[in-house]
Amino acid sequence: MKQLVSIIIPCYNDGQYIEQSVNSALAQIYSNIEVIVVDDGSNAVTKDVLKKIEPTITKLITQSNQGQSTARNVGIRAANGEYILVLDSDDFFEPTFCSKAIAVFLNKKEVKIVTCQANLLLENGSKVVYTPKGGTISNFMISNSALGTSMFKKKDWKVCGGYDENMRKGFEDWEFFIRLLKNGGEAEVIEEPLYNYRKKNNSTTVKANQIKYELLQYIYVKHIELYKENCESLIRHFLRKIEGEEIEKLKNLNRIEYKIGFNILRPFRFIKRKFKIIKIKYAASHFNYCL
Structure with a gap:
């Protein structure tokens, strides 16, 4: 018998998109699936949509708003599947993802995460x-190297402690993957765009990037022993990054647009300097007068 895949869809105020997200889960050609939606304290509009689609899914769990990490953990605890696929409620999968992901797990025992390419759907x-x-x-220590909506085994989720429920501002999927892989294993990428991600201007990812240094500090400190053990490779990475930024800065300085702008503004800078000198001389003479 095929292994059961539990597709977990946390939902918070996504009444506009949740039906398409659920339908993409139900449309998987891999037949042995269950779909669990966790309503994380959504508004009335979203609750109406969830009530309409409830008969088509395996389970609808309703809770007060507790954040995405908690909603994911609640859904996974209720799951019966050996494999877990977390799906954001405003995004959707292509029908072949589950079948291709399961094939990877069955053929490569070292794999703990299966992800894929994504279509980034821009607002324009x-x-x-x-x-x-x-x-x-080693890749995940630098940045998140898998989609947040990837497939993994429930037993691995349990061993590493699930999603960090203190992380309500973003990057929780990256931190979870660090713990999933820190004792071995790897993430496999299916080289097909089987996931569709709505890149919205007010998305959780955009908000997280606005406070990314706060979130990075949390991750680095939480896993400080891991980063200490890999200090040398991290130093090389950050030095390469700094070098790349400096090279790009030099390129910008040498671009013709910069040179033209520099020459156009030169007379204004000259006048500004002269005016500054006059002000200094005036202030000095006024000071002498007061004495």
Whole structure:
């Protein structure tokens, strides 16, 4: 018998998109699935949509708003599947993701996470394809190298302690993957855009990036022993990053647009300097007069 895949969909005020998200889960060609939606304290509009689609899903769990990490953990605890797929309520999968992800798990015992390329759906109607890096813990120490909506085994979720429920501002999926891989294993990337991600201007990811240094500090301190053990590789990474930024800065300085702008503004800078000198001389003479 096929392994059961539990698709967990936390939902908070996504009445506009949740039906498409659920339908993409139900449309998987991999037949042995269950779909669990966790209503994380949504508004009345979203609750009406959830009530309409409830008969089509396996389970609807309702709770007060406690954040995405808690909602994911609640859904996973209620899951019966050996494999877990977390799906954001405003995004959707292509029908073949589950079947291709399960095939990876069955063929590669070292894999703990299966992710894929993603179509980034921009608000202007265009889209671009994003490819995560995947790999081992060394990649995940630098940045999140898998989509937050990836597949993993429930037993691995349990061993590493689930999602950190203190992380309500973002990056919780990255931190979870660090713990999932820190004792071995790797993330495999399916080289097809099987996931569709709405890149909204007010998304959780955008908000998280606005406070990313606060979130990075939390992750680094929480896993300080891991980062200490890999100090040398981290130093090399950060030095390469600084070098790249300096090279880019030099390129900008040498671009013709910069040179043109510099020359155009030169007379104004000259006048500004002269005016500053006059002000200094005036202030000095006024000071002498007062004496």
